[in-house]
Amino acid sequence: MTPLTSKFEDMTALPAGFEAGNSRKSAIFGVPSGRPEVLLSVHEEIEPLKSVWQALEKSGDCTPFQTYGWVSAWQRHIGTKQGVKPAIVVGWDNEGGALFILPLGIENGVFCHKLSWLGGDLNDYNAPLLSRDFPRYVSPAQFPALWADIRDTLPTHHIVTLSRMPERVGEQANPMMTLGGLRRNASSAHMTMLKEDWTSYYGEKRSSGSKKRDKQKRRKTEELGAVSLVSPEDAESKLRSLDILMEQKAVTFARMGVANLFEKPGYREFYREVTTGEDAEGLVEVNHLAVGDTVAATAWGLNHGGRYHYVLASYDEKAEASRFGPGMILLMELMARATETGKTGFDFTIGDEGYKDQWCEIEIPLFDYVEPSNLVGWLNLGPRVAYLEAKRFIKQTPVLWQGFTRLRAAKGVFAAALTTRA
Numbered sequence: 001m002t003p004l005t006s007k008f009e010d011m012t013a014l015p016a017g018f019e020a021g022n023s024r025k026s027a028i029f030g031v032p033s034g035r036p037e038v039l040l041s042v043h044e045e046i047e048p049l050k051s052v053w054q055a056l057e058k059s060g061d062c063t064p065f066q067t068y069g070w071v072s073a074w075q076r077h078i079g080t081k082q083g084v085k086p087a088i089v090v091g092w093d094n095e096g097g098a099l100f101i102l103p104l105g106i107e108n109g110v111f112c113h114k115l116s117w118l119g120g121d122l123n124d125y126n127a128p129l130l131s132r133d134f135p136r137y138v139s140p141a142q143f144p145a146l147w148a149d150i151r152d153t154l155p156t157h158h159i160v161t162l163s164r165m166p167e168r169v170g171e172q173a174n175p176m177m178t179l180g181g182l183r184r185n186a187s188s189a190h191m192t193m194l195k196e197d198w199t200s201y202y203g204e205k206r207s208s209g210s211k212k213r214d215k216q217k218r219r220k221t222e223e224l225g226a227v228s229l230v231s232p233e234d235a236e237s238k239l240r241s242l243d244i245l246m247e248q249k250a251v252t253f254a255r256m257g258v259a260n261l262f263e264k265p266g267y268r269e270f271y272r273e274v275t276t277g278e279d280a281e282g283l284v285e286v287n288h289l290a291v292g293d294t295v296a297a298t299a300w301g302l303n304h305g306g307r308y309h310y311v312l313a314s315y316d317e318k319a320e321a322s323r324f325g326p327g328m329i330l331l332m333e334l335m336a337r338a339t340e341t342g343k344t345g346f347d348f349t350i351g352d353e354g355y356k357d358q359w360c361e362i363e364i365p366l367f368d369y370v371e372p373s374n375l376v377g378w379l380n381l382g383p384r385v386a387y388l389e390a391k392r393f394i395k396q397t398p399v400l401w402q403g404f405t406r407l408r409a410a411k412g413v414f415a416a417a418l419t420t421r422a
Contacts, residue, residue, distance in 0.1 A: 036138045036146055038099060039092040040153050046072045046086055050279075052098050053129070060131045061170025064304035065123040069280025071103050073273045074119050077266035083108055086118060087154050091138075091146075099137055101129040102150070106157050115157040122270070124189060124311065124349040125366070126162060127169040127176065134172065143175040160371040164350065166364050170305055182367045190360035191307075191347045198336040205359055214332070217324040224321050225292020229333040232286055235276040241286045242275055245298035248314035255317070271300075289330040294319050296326035299334060307345040308338040328355075335359075 043049055046068075053068040064070060075086060089102040103118040117126040138146055151160075164185055165176050195201040206214065221227055232238045246262045253260045262268045274280045282303065289297040297315040301308055315327040338346050348356050350366065 036142045037094060038137060038146060039094070040150060041090050041092065042153055042155070043088040043090065044086055046075055046088065049088065049090070049101070052090070053101060056098050056101060056129050056131060060129055060134075061172045062129040063125040063127055063166075063169065064283060064302040064309055065119055065125050066101075066103055066127060066129050067280070067283060067304070069277060069283055070274060071118050072279060073270055073277060074122060075105070077270040077273065078120065078122075078264075079105060079118060081265045082120070084116075084118065084120075085155075087115070087157075088118070089150050089154070093133070093137060097131065097133070099131045099134050103129070104154070106155060112159060113157045115154065115160045115162075117162060122267075123164060124309070125166050126164045127166060127174050130169055130172050130175075132171075134175075138175065140173075140175070140178050143178045144180075147179060158372065160369065162369040164366045165369065166366055176369065177367070179369055179371075181371060182369050185366035185368050187350050187352050188366060189348070189350045189364035190352070190356040191345055191362045191364060192360045193345050193362065194335070194339045194343055196339070198339040201335075201339060202332070210358070214328075218329060221291055221296075221321050221324045221326065221329060225294065226290070227329070228290050229330070229337065230288050230290050231337075238275050238284075238286045239272060241288050241295070241298055242271060242300065244288065244295050245286075245300055245312060245314050246271075248298060248316055249312070251317050252314060275300075287330070287334060289326050289333065291319070291321045291326065294321065296321040297330040299330055301334070303343075306343060307347050308334065308343050309347045309349055310334070311349055 057067050084105040084107045087104045087106050091099040093099050105118045107114045232241050250260050275284045285301050287299045288295045300312040301310050
């Protein structure tokens with residue numbers, strides 16, 4: 001039993017060592033003590049699973065990054081371009097109900113076929129979609145055996161690389177935490193629980209000095225023009241705000257020396273579809289902070305499970321309002337509205353940026369799982385693990401991380417200067 005298995009046991013209040021004896025139907029799990037009685041099916045296409053998938057995401061537990069609208073749009077615009085072939089595993093009970101969906105895919109390389117989560121680097125959280133009945137059919141002690149069956153059922157792959165997995169999926173413990181060999185991801189996610197009203201929440205979170213500075217910056221911003229939170233409703237307006245966000249982020253990426261996310265094949269198209277597509281209706285929220293006629297800051301987030309997920313944010317670095325922190329003003333506007341609309345939590349998602357400490361009382365550890373299947377996988381294991389460990393070490397060592405980010409930014413400035421000169 002791994003430490004995470006013990007933690008899973010604590011979360012579920014179910015004993016990992018439970019023995020069902022000779023009973024064919026356990027009162028706790030509904031299955032005998034050995035391997036769980038779950039029928040597995042593997043699917044290479046997403047569309048035929050639409051009705052089952054959407055029903056499970058509404059009645060069960062998942063993160064917004066495993067919803068049908070998100071995954072299907074990602075595969076259509078990005079996965080196919082990256083050579084990822086879906087290998088989606090569905091677990092069924094004996095009455096034909098879906099117990100879980102594992103949105104997996106296989107990236108076929110020249111020498112190594114890699115099994116990973118559909119959604120790739122755009123998923124801040126990776127996990128299965130789980131029926132509320134899942135714990136009745138699969139115990140913590142049984143899941144590793146079920147995972148072995150899943151691995152045997154899947155098409156040929158040489159190595160498993162499952163990243164950014166949280167300990168919980170909605171109201172349930174994440175069964176992936178029962179697998180051995182898990183490693184902490186280089187980054188954690190962060191979240192704060194909101195109160196019934198913004199005033200009391202804000203009063204507890206901000207010191208008197210911070211409140212004074214917030215008020216001063218707001219007043220100076222208002223001197224430049226009327227300040228308002230704009231939340232587009234129609235598709236055209238949403239896309240217009242999204243395009244502005246992409247333009248603003250491009251400037252930021254260049255300053256930081258980071259590759260422009262939206263220039264990668266299919267990424268821009270993915271964000272445009274998931275923002276306005278019917279399959280993701282109600283999932284995406286686009287907002288911007290208007291200062292007079294200027295879009296001073298923008299934000300792109302996800303509504304799911306009673307929480308607002310703060311995913312992308314930017315500001316106009318060339319605008320006069322940039323001196324007064326329009327991004328922070330927009331953030332507080334979003335948190336206030338999330339409170340007013342009944343959201344219970346404000347999820348800042350993955351990343352250990354310092355400003356999150358001002359708001360978040362909850363750190364969400366994320367875990368990676370790497371497992372080779374054969375000799376080819378073992379040959380790829382060493383470099384993969386070395387990369388993950390080096391990345392975590394650098395990110396968790398402030399001096400090294402600051403040095404790395406400064407070097408990266410300097411490289412970006414130098415590249416931009418050469419481009420301008422040319």
